[in-house]
Ligand code: SF4
């Protein structure tokens with residue numbers, strides 16, 4: 001299957017994140033280029049230039065814990081370090 005076909009276009013990985021001591025925390029703030037109606041990137045072809053911090057999805061990157069635990073790219077990965085989502089219960 002084509003690598004990008006795995007994505008279900010939910011747009012959640014385009015929300016700002018904070019890395020605190022190796023644990024990724026999601027915020028409820030979307031990237032300025034995420035279209036809230038379609039959940040698609042409005043600058044996809046040139047995202048590296050328009051938003052230098054945008055992380056390309058590749059097998060090495062998806063294993064790092066940037067994607068929500070139920071994202072199709074990471075479902076089934078052993079020991080996936082899932083990020084903390086903004087609606088998660090406080091510990
Ligand atoms: S979280 Fe996963 S399925 Fe959703 S847009 Fe990002 S890569 Fe695609």
Ligand code: SF4
Pocket residue numbers: 013014015031032033034035040041042043044047051054055
């Ligand atoms: S620039 Fe990157 S983070 Fe922002 S909407 Fe596009 S793909 Fe998502």
